Amino acid sequence: MAKYLSGxxxxxxxxxxxxxxxxxxxxxxxxxxxxxxVEMVKKKLPESVIVTAIKSxxxxxxxxxxxxxxxxxxxxxxxxxNAMLAIGxxxxxxxxxxxxxxxxxxxxxxxxxxxxVLVTEGKNSLELxxxxxxxxxxxxxxxxxxxxxxxxxxxxxxxxxxxTASWDAAVHMNSGVGGTGVLEGGSIVSGMLSHRTPTVTYVxxxxxxxxxxxxxxxxxxxxxxxxxxPGVDTEDYEPAIxxxxxxxxxxxxxxxTQAKADASASAAAxxxxxxxxxxxxxxxxxxxxxxxxxxIRASQLLPGEYGVVLRPVSKTKKFSxxxxxxxxxxxxxxxxxxxxxVADDAQ
Numbered sequence: 001m002a003k004y005l006s007g008x009x010x011x012x013x014x015x016x017x018x019x020x021x022x023x024x025x026x027x028x029x030x031x032x033x034x035x036x037x038v039e040m041v042k043k044k045l046p047e048s049v050i051v052t053a054i055k056s057x058x059x060x061x062x063x064x065x066x067x068x069x070x071x072x073x074x075x076x077x078x079x080x081x082n083a084m085l086a087i088g089x090x091x092x093x094x095x096x097x098x099x100x101x102x103x104x105x106x107x108x109x110x111x112x113x114x115x116x117v118l119v120t121e122g123k124n125s126l127e128l129x130x131x132x133x134x135x136x137x138x139x140x141x142x143x144x145x146x147x148x149x150x151x152x153x154x155x156x157x158x159x160x161x162x163x164t165a166s167w168d169a170a171v172h173m174n175s176g177v178g179g180t181g182v183l184e185g186g187s188i189v190s191g192m193l194s195h196r197t198p199t200v201t202y203v204x205x206x207x208x209x210x211x212x213x214x215x216x217x218x219x220x221x222x223x224x225x226x227x228x229x230p231g232v233d234t235e236d237y238e239p240a241i242x243x244x245x246x247x248x249x250x251x252x253x254x255x256x257t258q259a260k261a262d263a264s265a266s267a268a269a270x271x272x273x274x275x276x277x278x279x280x281x282x283x284x285x286x287x288x289x290x291x292x293x294x295x296i297r298a299s300q301l302l303p304g305e306y307g308v309v310l311r312p313v314s315k316t317k318k319f320s321x322x323x324x325x326x327x328x329x330x331x332x333x334x335x336x337x338x339x340x341x342v343a344d345d346a347q
Contacts, residue, residue: 030058031057031058031059031060032053032054032057032058032059032060032061033059033060033061033062034061034062034067034071034084037050037054037061037071037076037080037084038071038074038075038076040053041074041075041076041080042074042075047077047079047080050080050083051079051080051083054080054083054084054087055083055086055087059084059087061084061085061087063084063085064328065114065230065231065326065327065328065329065331065332066326066327066328068081068114069114069130069132069327069332071084072114072129072130073129078113078114078116078127081113081114082113085113113228113229114130114229115130115224115225115226115229115310115332115333115336116130116224116225116226117130117222117223117224117225117239117308117338118222118223118225119213119215119220119221119222119340120220120221120222120223121215121216121217121220121221122217126213128213128308128338128339128340129213129338130336130338131206131336131337131338131339132327132335132336132337133204133205133206133254133335133336133337134158134204134205134206134207134251135202135203135204135264135324135325135335136154136157136158136202136203136205137154137157137200137201137202137203137261138151138153138154138157138200138201138203139200139201140154140201141201141258142201142203142256142257142258142278144278145245145253145278145279145280146245148201148203148245148247148253148256149245149246149247149248149253150247150248151247152248154201154203154247155247155248155250155251156250158203158205158207158247158250158251197260197261197262198260198261199258199259199260199261200258200259200260200261201256201257201258202256202257202258202259202263202264203253203255203256204253204254204255204256204335205247205251205252205253205254206244206251206252206254206307206337206339207250207251208250208251208252209246209249209250209251209252210246210252210305210341211252211305211306211307211339211340211341213338213339213340213341214340214341214343215340215341215342215343215346216343216345216346216347217342217346217347218299218300218301218302218342218346218347219297219298219299219300219301220297220298220301220340220342221295221296221297222239222241222295222296222297222308222338223293223294223295224239224286224293224294224295224296224308224310225292225293226292226293226310226333227290227291227292227293228292229292229332229333231328231329231330232329232330232332232333234291234292235291235313236312236313236314236317236330236333237292237310237311237312237313237333238286238288238294238310238311238313239286239294239296239308239309239310239311240281240282240284240286240296240308240309240310240311241281241282241284241296241298241301241306241307241308241309242254242255242279242280242281242282242306242307242309243280243281243282243304243305243306244280244304244305244306244307244339245280245305246305252305252307252339254279254307254309254337255277255278255279256277256278256279257273257274257275257276257277257278258276259271259273259321262321263321264321264322264324264325265321265322265325266320266321266322267320267321267322268320268321269318269319269320269323269330270318270320271318271319271320271321271324272315272316272317272318272319273319273324273334274311274312274315274317274334275315275316277315282298282301282306283298284296284297284298284299296308301342301346302342303342303343303344303346304341304342305339305340305341306339306340306341306342307337307338307339307340308337308338308340309336309337309338310333310334310336311334312334317330319331319334
């Protein structure tokens with residue numbers, strides 16, 4: 001008998017052990033959670049094994065938009081996410097638009113999935129990772145993308161990132177508690193805003209100096225699918241391509257608009273985010289294939305940083321600031337971005 005198991009056999013035995021362990025959890029009344037799935041991913045178990053474990057074991061999953069983005073960032077694949085969604089929403093989670101309290105969880109979530117973007121260059125296709133833009137404030141007016149990129153206080157805020165828990169608390173309280181990503185005068189704002197609600201500039205950006213998605217075509221084709229995104233009307237949005245502005249090697253600016261300083265803490269859907277939004281939109285005509293499904297192509301993109309975004313068809317569409325801050329519902333649509341970099345030698 002061989003003293004040591006070979007690599008593939010070890011993997012098979014390990015996978016079988018995982019499945020038996022989770023089966024035992026189900027018999028004991030325990031349920032799988034988001035963290036259990038992340039742990040399996042970290043252990044580098046095969047996707048098929050993780051999907052089987054999710055389907056065969058009772059689960060209590062948080063399938064809110066912010067959690068799905070976190071899971072995706074932790075390496076959980078689309079198949080694994082869809083398997084979690086098929087189990088059903090965690091008790092107390094919001095239901096997609098049109099669902100009723102009497103709807104079965106499986107029937108609600110089996111049709112739901114996160115928006116996705118596939119880029120095609122010649123015969124090669126790649127699904128881009130969904131990223132969430134970060135939100136920061138500055139007192140400077142949004143006169144140009146270059147001026148925003150030169151704003152050191154804003155870029156430091158973007159680099160710090162958003163403290164989601166702080167935003168959640170602010171929205172729940174309908175107060176003006178600032179997140180860790182909001183800087184004024186170079187210091188973190190963490191207390192209550194004053195009774196005055198001054199106008200500030202909200203800036204959307206993506207961390208990092210460059211995208212990890214490099215394309216070698218100046219005319220890439222993107223297939224965009226948000227047909228099954230929960231809680232939104234697909235007819236309200238269409239995809240667009242925007243040029244990103246690198247800022248001090250720390251982030252890339254997507255766009256900006258002015259609003260009251262407490263706008264992002266309001267639960268009311270009264271913020272016309274896009275009515276006076278500053279961005280460098282690339283000329284590209286999206287081709288609608290069906291509700292929530294588009295093909296979009298920009299011709300002769302110059303080398304640089306870009307992103308595929310979802311934008312309201314009507315500039316007067318109103319958003320809840322809380323949804324934008326937490327990237328849920330309509331806020332998820334506006335905050336979502338799929339970044340890419342056009343190579344210097346692009347043809």
